[in-house]
Every structure is written in C-alpha cells, then in structure tokens.
Amino acid sequence: MNKIPSVNLKEFLSEDPQKKQQFINAIGKAYEDIGFVALRGHFLDNELVDNLYKEVKNFFDLPVEKKQNYEIPGIGGQRGYVSFGKESAKGKKEGDLKEFWHFGQYVENNPELEAEYPKNVVVEELPDFNDIGKQAYKMLEKTAKYVLRALALHLDLEETYFDEYIYNGNSILRPIHYPPIKKEPKNAVRAAAHGDINLITLLMGAQGRGLQVQNHKGEWIDAIAQPDELMINVGDMLSRHTNNKLKSTIHRVVNPPRELWGTSRYSIPFFMHPVSSMKLDVLDSCIDENHPKQFEDITAGEFLNERLIELGLIKK
Structure with missing residues (x-):
C-alpha cells in the first residue's frame, strides 16, 4: 500500500445502512492494512480551524520566557507548555525539534477524575x-467517538x-510548533519514528x-491530507486491545529540504485516550488458533505511565 485511503464520516452518519456499512468496511480494512486513514466529513468547520491556527501561532510567537511561565513541573508535560527539544521518541537520545502545548479533558460530573487529571x-x-x-x-x-x-x-x-471509556477520558489536544531549523541538526528530526x-x-x-508512515514492506510513504481532511491513525492501546x-x-x-529550513511547521494532533481504569486486555473476538494472545493484561493508566517514563516525560 503506497497511499493513505480516504473515507467520509458523513457516510457513517447517514441513515443509509449500505453507506454506513461501506464506511465500516473501508475504515476497518485501512486500519488492518496500514493503520491510517484520511477522514472528511468531521465536526470541525473551516472557521474554527482558521481561528485555532491563528491562536496557536499567537501563543508560539510569545517570548520564550513568557511561554516558560506555563511549563508546569511534576506533571510529565501533560498540561500546558513543553519547551523545545524536551521530548524524545522511545529509544532515542536526541530531543525532537519541536515545542508544544497540551489541552486536556474538561471533566463533567466526576470529582474523582477531576482530582486525577492535571x-x-x-x-x-x-x-x-x-x-x-x-x-x-x-x-x-x-x-473520534x-x-x-x-x-x-x-x-x-x-x-x-x-x-x-472515552467519556471524560484522558484525551489530549497538542498544538505543535516545529520552528525554523537554524543549523544542521545532529541526528535529530522534527519528530523521530514512533507509534502513538x-x-x-x-x-x-x-x-x-x-x-511519513511506514508500510508493511518497511517503506516510508508520504501521508498528505487534503485541507478538509484529518489524518487518523490507530494507537498502541487500540492495537493491543485488538491483538x-x-x-x-x-x-x-522528517526535516524539510534545506531550502525550507527557514519555515515553521504547525500540526495539531488530538490523542484520544480512555479513562485510566479501562482494561486493555485482548478482546476474545481477536484471538483464535492463528492469532494467539500477544499481550499481557494491563489498564490504560498503567500502560500510559510506562510509556511516559520511556519518553523521558516522567522520571522513575
């Protein structure tokens, strides 16, 4: 597979059972084959998207010392500002060439979760x-729902x-700024190879x-969405849950060609997390004699904590 498949959520939301099933089949096949789709027909309108980019640029344009006022110690970077080069991919020493912000859940009617989340x-x-x-x-x-x-x-x-599991889940909206590259990076890229x-x-x-996305043959392919599309991929929790x-x-x-080093790049991922008590145990329907259970039982909260330690965002 050398191209990311494209699907339209409006088909799933339609009253037409055939269209709904076509969407289910298409997204299911894409996620079994390559783990990514480009999605149209979502709930973000153009005005909201434009306003969000404008506000994100306004924030990252603030002086460094002002931004650092919003870097909160002791929470593993889960809310507020994370400064340039702080995060690195699993197994990589060099920090990624980015700074970012985290918006977290707006908890409704659940004091316990309100106390748990920063x-x-x-x-x-x-x-x-x-x-x-x-x-x-x-x-x-x-x-995402x-x-x-x-x-x-x-x-x-x-x-x-x-x-x-996703209602009041520990989801994160992360506006990222990849600043202009001013000198030859030593082994560092804007975001090193990783799974979510x-x-x-x-x-x-x-x-x-x-x-760029790695296909089954180990080849890197460009993942380019149209302006009205979101790129949506499977994360490790869902992969684990489905064996x-x-x-x-x-x-x-990847870093841009040298002639574009002077430009910023902005991207805004939304990481859909469940509540931390969700069991990620492998679903029975995903186990058979050809597909034995591959993963130990674990909760979403335990798994997240393990990974934040690996990323260097939480110290043991």
Whole structure:
C-alpha cells in the first residue's frame, strides 16, 4: 500500500445502512492494512480551524520566557507548555525539534477524575487561545467517538462499546510548533519514528510533505491530507486491545529540504485516550488458533505511565 485511503464520516452518519456499512468496511480494512486513514466529513468547520491556527501561532510567537511561565513541573508535560527539544521518541537520545502545548479533558460530573487529571493551564495573555482550544477539543472528541463506533462494529462489538471509556477520558489536544531549523541538526528530526500511545490519533495539519508512515514492506510513504481532511491513525492501546488486528503504524515527521529550513511547521494532533481504569486486555473476538494472545493484561493508566517514563516525560 503506497497511499493513505480516504473515507467520509458523513457516510457513517447517514441513515443509509449500505453507506454506513461501506464506511465500516473501508475504515476497518485501512486500519488492518496500514493503520491510517484520511477522514472528511468531521465536526470541525473551516472557521474554527482558521481561528485555532491563528491562536496557536499567537501563543508560539510569545517570548520564550513568557511561554516558560506555563511549563508546569511534576506533571510529565501533560498540561500546558513543553519547551523545545524536551521530548524524545522511545529509544532515542536526541530531543525532537519541536515545542508544544497540551489541552486536556474538561471533566463533567466526576470529582474523582477531576482530582486525577492535571488542571488545564490558562494563558493569561491570550484569552481566545483557551476558548478556541476547548471548542476544537470538543469537536475532535466528537469526531473520534464516531470513528470508534465504526471500529466497534467492525470488531463485532456493540456500536457504543467504547463510549463509556472515552467519556471524560484522558484525551489530549497538542498544538505543535516545529520552528525554523537554524543549523544542521545532529541526528535529530522534527519528530523521530514512533507509534502513538493512545486509542486513536486525529491529526490536523498534515497538508504538505513532512509526515511519513511506514508500510508493511518497511517503506516510508508520504501521508498528505487534503485541507478538509484529518489524518487518523490507530494507537498502541487500540492495537493491543485488538491483538494487533488493527495496526498501530510507525510514523515520523522528517526535516524539510534545506531550502525550507527557514519555515515553521504547525500540526495539531488530538490523542484520544480512555479513562485510566479501562482494561486493555485482548478482546476474545481477536484471538483464535492463528492469532494467539500477544499481550499481557494491563489498564490504560498503567500502560500510559510506562510509556511516559520511556519518553523521558516522567522520571522513575
């Protein structure tokens, strides 16, 4: 497979059972084959997207010392600002060439989870940044819910199987800034090859070259979305839960050609996480004599903690 398949969520949301089934078949096949799709028909309108990019650029344009006021110690970078080069891919010493921000869940009616999750960080200088971030978070979360409903049906589960786990889930919206490259990077790229931790990732800003996905043959292919598309991929939690039936694919963001080193790149992934008590035990329907159980039982919270330690964001 040398191209990322494209699907339209409006087919799944239609009243037409045939169209709905076509969407389920197409996204299920794509996630079994390469783990990525480009999705149209989502819940983000153009105005919200434009406003979000504007506010994200406004934030990253702030002086470094102002941004660092929003870097909160002791929470593994789960909310607020994470400065340039802090995060590295699993097994890699060099920090990625990026800085980023984290918006987290806006918990409803659950004091226990409110106490468990770090609080969202408010940027005093840019009130619209916080409001637009929250709106985008909600629309991406809504989109993700319906993608997971389609996948539940593909896996022969109840359509709403994932709903209880993602409601108030530990999801993260991460605006990323890859600043201009000023000197030859030593072994560092904008984002080194990695798999995502979570259930699924919805990525805004995959227009143009940069994001690459590794296919089954080990070849790197460009993942380029149209302006109205989100790139959506399977994360390690969902791959593990389905005994690797749905593929969490290794991907990276490569440095641009030298003539474009002077340009910034922005991308905004939404990492859909469940509540930390969700059991990621392999689904019975994904085990048979040709596909024995590959993974130990673990909760989402335990798995996330392990991975944050590996990424260097939490110290043991």
